[in-house]
Amino acid sequence: MISRSSVDRPENSQLRTYVRSEVVVVYKTKEAFGGLSNMAAGYPLQINGVRILTTEALYQACRFPHMPDVQREIIGQHSPMTAKMKSKPHRKNSRPDWDEVRHKVMRWCLRVKLAQNYEEFGRLLLATRSQPIVEQSRKDDYWGAKLVDDAGDILVGQNVLGRLLMELREKLKDDTEGVLKTVPPLGISDFMLLGKPIETVTANLSRDVQKPQSDMF
């Protein structure tokens, strides 16, 4: 039987409660563990030779494998927030299975972030030791957890992003051979970027990078 990770099991979709002072909180990108956020700058990626500035832009682009122009616009943004905003008007046209695959896509995006920023992102992940990691969010208790009390002590949410980060951290602790420096494409249909199937991602960022279109003019 194939064993499923805790994030994949449907019974694990319930809300979780965390005491803020007892966990690693990911909230603002400038804070100590802000680099764990998908919005953090300084962790560049490269897929099929295309440069992508943040994990957020990559994740949002993965909604639209059938709309390369929308993907180009998303990954051409300098700000991760703007990349997310550019995806918003098209959300209803996300790939039809998006809700079923989005956590797998996010797991793959985090793997890519680690493979291509192995030292820096790896160091930050390991610095969380064995503590729970929780993305604090004002609105989103699926990827993160929301403050529920006036004192700001209690966070409640599914915290799927935090749980994927913890899952990756545990894999990294065992990665003595650097296996995590290579990331195979996700086994889902139409896993495409700019009209081409996404290839295996490796740690070595080539110098000969194809820039997003908006940088060319």
Ligand SMILES: Nc1c(N[C@@H]2O[C@H](COP(=O)(O)O)[C@@H](O)[C@H]2O)[nH]c(=O)[nH]c1=O
């Ligand atoms: N951190 C953070 C957000 N959360 C991020 O948004 C992404 C999911 O987007 P979606 O599923 O399309 O709504 C995911 O990377 C999650 O971590 N959203 C924000 O508007 N501001 C923020 O500072």
